[in-house]
Amino acid sequence: xAKDLNVTILxxxxxxxxxxxxxNAIDMYYNEDLSLSEIAxxxxxxxxxxxxxxxQGEKHLTNYEEKLGIVERFHNISSKLERNIDIDYLRKGxxxxxx
Numbered sequence: 001x002a003k004d005l006n007v008t009i010l011x012x013x014x015x016x017x018x019x020x021x022x023x024n025a026i027d028m029y030y031n032e033d034l035s036l037s038e039i040a041x042x043x044x045x046x047x048x049x050x051x052x053x054x055x056q057g058e059k060h061l062t063n064y065e066e067k068l069g070i071v072e073r074f075h076n077i078s079s080k081l082e083r084n085i086d087i088d089y090l091r092k093g094x095x096x097x098x099x
Contacts, residue, residue, distance in 0.1 A: 001051065003030060010061035013070050022057030025050050 008030045015023050024043060028034045029050075036054075040047045065071055 001036070001054070004058070005030070007058055007061060009071055010065055014061050014064040014068075017064060018057050018060055021045075022053050022060070025053040026057045026061075029054055 007026065011018075011023070011026055011030065015027075018026070021043065025039055028039045028042065029036070034042070036047045036050045039050045043050070045053075
């Protein structure tokens with residue numbers, strides 16, 4: 001199973017909306033880097049059960065983001081702030097050096 005590291009961001013934002021089993025499985029898989037077998041041993045379900053919990057949780061997280069867009073808005077705001085900081089930095093440099 002290939003890992004989409006954007007899931008960790010979605011988990012931080014929307015994780016409380018998942019079931020405890022989904023949240024824990026995704027957290028162990030992405031944040032603790034445990035294998036499906038290791039997670040299965042910890043939460044005492046089959047490896048296939050872990051995989052299904054993770055897949056369902058990822059699906060829910062993606063749906064929440066598609067509907068609410070909190071992460072996308074955060075990225076847009078962060079990007080605008082970075083551009084403003086860069087512009088302010090350049091302005092200060094121009095003034096300081098008389099350019």
